[in-house]
Amino acid sequence: QTVVTQEPSFSVSPGGTVTLTCGLSSGSVSTSYYPSWYQQTPGQAPRTLIYSTNTRSSGVPDRFSGSILGNKAALTITGAQADDESTYFCVLYMGSASWVFGGGTKLTVL
Amino acid sequence: QVTLKESGPVLVKPTETLTLTCTVSGFSLSKPRMGVSWIRQPPGKALEWLAHIFSNDEKSYNTSLKSRLTISKDASKSQVVLTMTNVDPVDTATYYCARGWLVYDSWGQGILVTVSS
Numbered sequence: 001q002t003v004v005t006q007e008p009s010f011s012v013s014p015g016g017t018v019t020l021t022c023g024l025s026s027g028s029v030s031t032s033y034y035p036s037w038y039q040q041t042p043g044q045a046p047r048t049l050i051y052s053t054n055t056r057s058s059g060v061p062d063r064f065s066g067s068i069l070g071n072k073a074a075l076t077i078t079g080a081q082a083d084d085e086s087t088y089f090c091v092l093y094m095g096s097a098s099w100v101f102g103g104g105t106k107l108t109v110l
Numbered sequence: 111q112v113t114l115k116e117s118g119p120v121l122v123k124p125t126e127t128l129t130l131t132c133t134v135s136g137f138s139l140s141k142p143r144m145g146v147s148w149i150r151q152p153p154g155k156a157l158e159w160l161a162h163i164f165s166n167d168e169k170s171y172n173t174s175l176k177s178r179l180t181i182s183k184d185a186s187k188s189q190v191v192l193t194m195t196n197v198d199p200v201d202t203a204t205y206y207c208a209r210g211w212l213v214y215d216s217w218g219q220g221i222l223v224t225v226s227s
Contacts, residue, residue: 001173001174009143035214036210036212036213038157038214040168043216045206045217045218045219046206046208046214046217048213048215048217050215051212051215052212052213057213057215067195069171069207075191084207089157091157091214093212096170097162097164097168097170098159098170098172098173099147099150099159099162100159101157101158102156102158103156104156104157108195
């Protein structure tokens with residue numbers, strides 16, 4: 001069974017830059033997986049950040065960006081702010097109308 | 111404005127069947143290329159995709175849960191329904207419905223369902 005991998009946790013200083021990644025247990029992530037990224041704070045529904053690898057959802061600041069880095073999808077936050085402290089999930093489209101979520105990365109801003 | 115809202119029981123007993131309803135507004139479930147997924151999140155854990163239904167009524171399921179899930183829609187009522195049979199305490203989770211296909215652009219608030227005797 002396909003597993004989508006993410007770093008369990010990450011830390012960034014206020015104003016700093018951090019890159020979170022989204023990989024596959026077997027194989028490489030490409031644009032064909034239409035990677036998307038979601039931000040979630042405790043008790044809240046996810047918020048859509050990035051879709052189709054690098055398209056920002058409406059209202060998302062441009063300090064959030066998506067890309068493919070090597071064999072993984074990546075979410076980069078430039079100029080991290082305190083309210084970026086959240087859990088970030090990626091999801092990959094596996095074809096045949098099926099999706100797999102990653103385990104999420106808990107980002108701490110300190 | 112697009113909204114989705116989940117409804118259903120908050121407590122079910124093991125072995126029972128869980129039925130959840132997602133009521134949508136601001137868009138039509140009949141609109142081409144439109145779809146709705148059910149996604150769940152056990153407390154403190156990751157999101158898990160469960161099932162999807164397209165506007166043409168095509169359906170897809172998480173292979174590990176396929177035998178227990180049924181997704182359906184009633185476009186006239188703007189509702190998408192998920193049933194899960196033979197629930198177990200491990201099915202305790204917040205269940206979300208979300209609109210989209212290659213991106214989930216709108217999410218419901220979620221409903222916490224506890225499976226316990």
